[in-house]
Amino acid sequence: MTWALVFEQLLNGLQYGVMLFLMAAGLTLVLGIMNLVNLAHGALYMVGAYLAVAGTQWTGSYLAGVALGFAGTLLVGMALEVITMRPLYGRDHLDQVLVTFGLILFFNELVAIIWGRGSLYTSLPSWLQGHIDLFTGSRYPVYRMVVLAVGLAVAVLLWYVVTRTRLGMLIRAGAANRTMVAALGVNIRLLYTVVFGFGAALAGLAGLMAGPIYAVQPGMGELILIQVFVVIVIGGIGSIRGALVGAIIVGVVDTLGRAFLRPVLATAISATAADAAGPALASMLIYLLMAVVLALKPAGLFQSR
């Protein structure tokens, strides 16, 4: 195990973390501010990926696909909020889970009807292909660097919006005390639609960036959603800062666990036992982490209220 490899794996973990963050940011806001459990967040991620692929195919331009993926998921998200979420705010979490689970089935079938059951082909423009040489001597895909940069840029932007703008102030106020915000004359319904829409758009952004790396297929959102829930539980529900820290912790812990747990275990126990225990333990690691965080800080690392 060399330091160059550890550095590369940290980079991998960070990149995976920012991807989780884009998903977690929207989910945590919706859960924290609207008190709404949205299982369909993964479906919006899928919608973003599909719209980006479709946009690229129609126009022949990758950037047009990205624009359609982002704007399209924003609109789908806002429409979804108005049509299906509004009647749900007063209901208990079980009803919300039922409806949003139904939405998962609806969107999975919808994309299968429109685009077929097979995975879609996605490609990258030539300026995003290839790799850069790290100072450690190994190669790293350019595209993953771009994902990392976009994720961090979104984090900074969100920090600015949430802490330095009027909209951000309302969002924070909404997370702290919804009734009071409404009583002060703020149009809370519109605020909800905007927050839900942008949360959806961030999921769409994660989805469209995941397209060239992962398989774009019906049901792709559910595979990542569980990790995202782990992130927001660790970070603290409703906290953007918590989502960022939680996502990076989960990304790095998961990656390092997959890479180094087995060789490290092999030095402590026998090699064959490590072969069996390593992969099993590595896939449990983030859930163990979540259990520890819940035991020590039940409200997550960054409590929002």
Next chain:
Amino acid sequence: MRASFRTLFAGAVAAAFAFAGPAAAQQKLKIGFITTLSGPPAIIGKHMKDSVELALEHLNHKVGGLDTEVIYGDDQFKPEVGVQLAEEMLKKNQVDFVAGVIWSNVMLAVEPVVTGAGKIMVGTNAGASPLAGSQCNELFFTTSWNNDESPEALGKYLQDKGVGELYVMAPNYQAGKDMVAGLKRFYKGKIVDEVYTKFQQQDYQAEISQLRSKNPKAVFVFYPGGMGIQFVKQYVQAGLRDQIPLYSVFTVDETTLPALREAAVGQYEARFWSPDLDVPASKRYVADFEKKYGYTPSYYGAQSYDGIMLIDSAVRGTKGNLKDVKALVREMRKANFDSIRGRFKFNVNHVPIQDFYLLQAVKADNKDGVAMKIVEKAFENHKDAYYQQCKMK
């Protein structure tokens, strides 16, 4: 009293048969076909269903000369749903054969239900080793292979080529372990490392970094479905395609090539069949399939097409007598039909004895710009590793 009852009963049965005689002339053949038609694996189910439909068309919708009805069932990737479907097909639809089934775990649940009811089961994909060995059954036939025969073929090829070291990766579940065991049965070179990843993992960048740091001579993977699309894309994006040759089983095929396209070019796979196989029945199947559906068929489809043709040959052999299951089994064992793989011969355990090939994904002048091409034969008349545990002769 008892004797008279028995006589009476025998008489009634004889009478029933006497009346059944003329009715048999217009009898109908019913086949239950179980596959997965929902969720991500539904693409495989589509390939299989389309191939069954094409087989019916080639037979003028008269399998074995009888009017034929095929009842499709969606197992949703779940053994318990597969069992429900099989029971419904047997009791409600009164099917004469049950065919299909993609997944080994579904097959292990469905097969006892069908053979227990005294009907013939024709597997057209799942290759669970217990059914080839200790749990073999005279009513169970398969037109595919046993799971670990493809990695065996790849292991044999790598051994013959003298590839001295290999890096091995597979998902951490039973099939992953079985594939690696099959590979090792014929590959005796050095295994640099054996890495098992989480089932349905999406991101392999961490494992690819580890792999690169070991700089092996070649890599073997087993990543079916979406996992394969993800792994291959990420392997290419990491710049490893032209550095370390990638060999795989059940990872790159006609169900995933449309999503991979140029990322697949250069990939090696081992398999018993490829659309470019130079066999008359296969050429007809591929040409008519592409004309009818507008996409290239996969081995999933080819096996299912063979399954219907096998049933056709058996029913023809018994002159349409579906009641005599023993005679049907005798005819099934003869496998007297034009298979997409050329000659077709069953081993004692009702698993085909067949050739395996090494294929490579190459640039092609078709819709996807890529196609599988046979490079060379890896096995001639290969038998699975379990048939000696089967007590049938």
